[in-house]
Amino acid sequence: MTDYRKAYQAFGVDPESAFETLKNIPVSIHCWQGDDVLGFDGAGSLSGGIQTTGNYLGRARNFEELKADIREAFSLMPGKKRLNLHASYAVLGADKGKVDRDGYTFKYFIPWVEFAKELGLDGIDFNPTFFAHPNMKDGLTLSSPQENVRSFWVEHGKRCMEIAAELGKAFHKPCLVNIWIPDGFKDVPADRLGPRLRLKRSLDEILENYDREWVIPAVESKVFGIGVESYTVGSNEFYQNYAAQKGICCLLDNGHYHPLEYVSDKIPALLAFYDRVALHVTRGVRWDSDHVVLFEDELKEIAKEIVRNGATDKVLIGLDYFDASINRIFAWVTGQRSMQKALLYALLLPNEEMKKLQDAGDFTALMDLQERIKTLPFGAAWEDYLRREGLAEDVLARVRDYERTVLKERV
Ligand code: RNT
Ligand code: ZN
Numbered sequence: 001m002t003d004y005r006k007a008y009q010a011f012g013v014d015p016e017s018a019f020e021t022l023k024n025i026p027v028s029i030h031c032w033q034g035d036d037v038l039g040f041d042g043a044g045s046l047s048g049g050i051q052t053t054g055n056y057l058g059r060a061r062n063f064e065e066l067k068a069d070i071r072e073a074f075s076l077m078p079g080k081k082r083l084n085l086h087a088s089y090a091v092l093g094a095d096k097g098k099v100d101r102d103g104y105t106f107k108y109f110i111p112w113v114e115f116a117k118e119l120g121l122d123g124i125d126f127n128p129t130f131f132a133h134p135n136m137k138d139g140l141t142l143s144s145p146q147e148n149v150r151s152f153w154v155e156h157g158k159r160c161m162e163i164a165a166e167l168g169k170a171f172h173k174p175c176l177v178n179i180w181i182p183d184g185f186k187d188v189p190a191d192r193l194g195p196r197l198r199l200k201r202s203l204d205e206i207l208e209n210y211d212r213e214w215v216i217p218a219v220e221s222k223v224f225g226i227g228v229e230s231y232t233v234g235s236n237e238f239y240q241n242y243a244a245q246k247g248i249c250c251l252l253d254n255g256h257y258h259p260l261e262y263v264s265d266k267i268p269a270l271l272a273f274y275d276r277v278a279l280h281v282t283r284g285v286r287w288d289s290d291h292v293v294l295f296e297d298e299l300k301e302i303a304k305e306i307v308r309n310g311a312t313d314k315v316l317i318g319l320d321y322f323d324a325s326i327n328r329i330f331a332w333v334t335g336q337r338s339m340q341k342a343l344l345y346a347l348l349l350p351n352e353e354m355k356k357l358q359d360a361g362d363f364t365a366l367m368d369l370q371e372r373i374k375t376l377p378f379g380a381a382w383e384d385y386l387r388r389e390g391l392a393e394d395v396l397a398r399v400r401d402y403e404r405t406v407l408k409e410r411v
Contacts, residue, residue: 004380011350011373018347019385021312027339028082028125028176028318031089033332034069035060036324039088039129041101048131048139048182049225050290054325058407063091065410067115072402073332074119078389079340082122082173084318085112087160088129101133102155106166113170123173125318128160130181142202143183143195143233150202153181157206161215168214176278176316178251179203180220184228195233200242207246216316218249218278222256225288240270249276253320254298255284264301271309280320281339290321293335295342303342308351327407330399337395344385349373 008015036052036059038045046052060066066089074081087101090108109124116124130141130153137144141153160177168175183195207217219239222232236257243250250270254263263279270277281302283291293299306315319339323331350369357366386392 004377004384007376008348008381011369011376012353013348013350015348015381015384018344018381019388021347022079022340022344022385023389024080025312025317025343026080026082026122027336028084028316029074029077029332029336030084030319030321031066031070032086033319033322033335034066034073034328036328037086037132037322039086039132041088041090041092041096041129043088043132046132047136049184049228050131050182050288051226052290052322052324054323056324056326056328058328058403058410059324060328061410063089063111068406069329069332070115071119072398072406073329073336074121076329076333076391076395076398077336077340078386078391080122081119081336082125083112083116083119084125084127085109086127086129087156087163088132100152101129101135102152102159104156104159104163106163109163109167113167116171121171123171123175124167125176125178125316126160126164126167127178127180128157130156130179130183136182139185139228140183140195140233141181143181143199145194145198150198154202154205157202161206161210161217164215165211168211174214174216176216176218176249176318178218178220178278178280178318179206180222180251180253181234182225182228183233184225185231186227187230189231192231196238199233199238203242203246207248216249216276216278218251218316219243220251220253220256220280222253222288223258244273249278249316250274251278251280251318253280253282253288254302255280255282255288255290255320259284259286262298262301264298264305267302267305267311267315268309271311271314276314276316277311278316278318280318281335282320290323292321292323292326292331293319293338295338295345299338299342300345303339303346304349304351307343307346308349308355327399327403329402329407330395333395333399340385341382344382345378348376348378348381 221239
């Protein structure tokens with residue numbers, strides 16, 4: 001028995017069962033880290049208050065390149081993986097330019113299903129793409145006062161619900177459909193209620209008739225975006241009330257709140273009311289900057305709330321970051337590994353013991369325990385987990401190799 005196990009066992013923690021649990025927690029990995037969120041359906045640049053910065057070599061420019069990069073990145077990621085797709089990644093083939101987002105069907109995603117099956121993934125999650133498209137008018141989509149604009153996006157939402165049902169069936173696992181819209185205003189609005197009532201109506205229409213067995217709808221709120229600083233239609237209160245009333249899911253993106261609000265605290269608040277909570281795990285630096293997820297304090301707190309509330313099957317974990325200033329494969333893998341690390345860290349805590357101390361009001365002993373476990377040999381446990389997954393810590397060497405042989409050719 002290696003030493004790290006003894007160290008954990010002294011605190012009543014069994015690393016073996018932690019590894020076993022971790023292996024079975026799915027993490028949904030976003031496809032959009034590979035190509036700076038551009039997709040395949042014609043958007044030349046991003047819009048809607050989100051931004052990818054940097055110009056690192058090797059951006060995936062098409063389906064084949066993105067598949068190759070996903071294959072490489074996923075081969076370096078431990079644990080159970082799902083793929084998170086945006087509608088803008090439809091593989092349109094000869095229909096490109098002929099069919100718009102309100103006409104997308106499952107057939108444009110069959111190549112993704114085949115690919116995900118080839119990689120042995122747990123399933124695919126899905127997102128309608130309400131940005132980077134000429135039909136965003138005055139920055140609005142589902143909340144637009146122009147009926148032709150609003151109904152175009154409602155149709156897009158409906159198509160996505162239909163596609164998601166097929167994706168769920170294809171893997172026999174429900175597909176999370178996350179609705180995020182960029183709608184908002186740069187400056188002081190004259191009407192804050194009207195757009196929200198229109199958004200409510202649009203969502204009602206999208207959700208009129210979806211497959212409850214295979215689709216899990218979620219709504220993602222936001223506090224503000226670049227260029228839409230003054231008002232966001234889909235705010236936290238709006239979506240939380242909407243989700244509660246409709247019996248759907250809230251998706252919490254930890255870049256979407258005031259910097260002093262913590263998603264780690266919101267998870268248990270929602271678990272008191274909802275069967276499921278979905279996450280976009282990201283790292284905001286001063287704003288919703290979507291930096292690569294790192295093994296930091298708030299990530300650990302988020303993981304603790306998932307693990308110690310017995311919520312590993314209630315919290316649907318998805319990743320959402322995009323960095324174009326460093327090697328994109330490295331960014332992808334580092335973020336996913338950080339999530340896995342945080343989950344392992346949380347699984348290796350004497351959670352029951354700590355709860356008991358809290359309930360007994362022994363905050364002195366609790367502080368003592370919380371501080372002592374911080375210096376346990378976590379690195380050795382992590383390495384052992386990686387080894388069991390057939391992996392090692394040396395991501396950089398592999399990534400550099402791929403950069404030399406594949407990414408550098410993309411000019
Ligand atoms: C934007 C939201 C949204 C997007 C992705 C691409 O602020 O976080 O989830 O990042 O859908
Ligand atoms: Zn997000």
